[in-house]
Amino acid sequence: MGVSDVIIYDTTLRDGEQTPGVNLNAKEKLEIAKQLKNLNVDIIEAGFPIASNGDFEAVKLIANEVKGVGVSALARASRADIDRAYEALKGAERPRIHVFIATSDIHLKYKLKMSREEALNKAVEMVAYAKSKLQDVQFSAEDATRSDWDYLAKVYESVIDAGATTINIPDTVGYTTPGEFAQLIDYLKTHVKNIDKVAISVHCHNDLGLAVANSLTAALNGVRQIEVTINGLGERAGNAALEEVVMALNTRKDYYKRNVNINTQQIYRTSRLVSTLTGISVQPNKAIVGANAFAHEAGIHQHGVLSERSTYEIMTPESIGLSHSSIVLGKHSGRHAFEARLKELGYNLDPEAINKAFERFKDLADKKKTVLDQDIEAIVENKSISVPE
Ligand code: KIV
Ligand code: ZN
Secondary structure (H helix, E strand, O other): OOOEEOEEEEOOOOOHHHOOOOOOOHHHHHHHHHHHHHHOOOEEEEEOHHHOHHHHHHHHHHHHHOOOOEEEEEEEOOHHHHHHHHHHHOOOOEEEEEEEEEOOHHHHHHHHOOOHHHHHHHHHHHHHHHHOOOOOEEEEEEOHHHOOHHHHHHHHHHHHHOOOOEEEEEEOOOOOOHHHHHHHHHHHHHHOOOHHHOEEEEEEEOOOOOHHHHHHHHHHOOOOEEEEEHHHOOOOOOEOEHHHHHHHHHHOHHHHOEEOOOOHHHHHHHHHHHHHHHOOOOOOOOOOOOOOOOEEOOHHHHHHHHHOHHHOOOOOHHHHOOOOOEEOOOOOOOHHHHHHHHHHOOOOOOHHHHHHHHHHHHHHHOOOOOOOHHHHHHHHOOOOOOOOO
């Protein structure tokens, strides 16, 4: 397959806001939406307008103020939901209504209390209703990956007939695996009439830690749109993380052969903003945006990176908007990194003095997790250093 663009659909403000404990007001949502625009995402899912007046106002504000990007709003397969979404989206330059209904037998039986046929009819009726208001209509078959494939194909085929322009395949409970997901996408491509006339999208949850892997598999299998959130926020274990999906596609373009139009240098800034406003901190070892993602502690690694960064860095910190990687001085660090830090701190010691300082450094590093710049200054200047118990 040749190189083609992947649409990045960001749902931080909708599914991301479903992270337990997160509640963003309209002003905070607008600030994040503006930053998502700087990041150059293709579509912002701004919220679920029927859910609350606050969410309605937030979607409306974003639709009115953030231009040059698609703005989407979620609606269940109900007229009231679609009317509310449409109302909120009126000011948007490129509005999209996202209609969803569950298709798995578990959801039909216990949640919707509907037969397969009733859900199919409802999906068709509501997609047609949304289409009567807007051109751009996305349809999601909730819990698609636990649905009967034959029935799922029938639902997608029918909503395409009714006017859906994007059909989304949600792995709602993070149940599928990369191999199985590839088979499902392939099955739908061969069993849904006119599927080539619409955009196929995926929306992967991370219950088994597979959201990014499943999304990347979908990219490999030619889907047009991937739904993501900043820092992987979202219901339960979250959604596929934008920063991971995008940097994987970019770093391994040789393999995936897909383009994304994201301004990756805005990734770090966006991650920090979302973390600050949601109050959800980013784990230090989180890929791409964690505090340790570009930090090197072991002497062998530090020596490598100081000689040639690509020895232990597959992407540059600058590519996500950081100014540099960091060399953390600890008990695994070697002389090479220690000498480099001395120089950075302005010390120009003779070899004998470096030997002595390095010995004191190693002694201290055995007692302390991280040796800070002020510790190094104290070492060189022969001052005493207090070590926490
Ligand atoms: O996970 C899910 O199924 C959803 C849908 C509304 C797309 O978030
Ligand atoms: Zn979801």
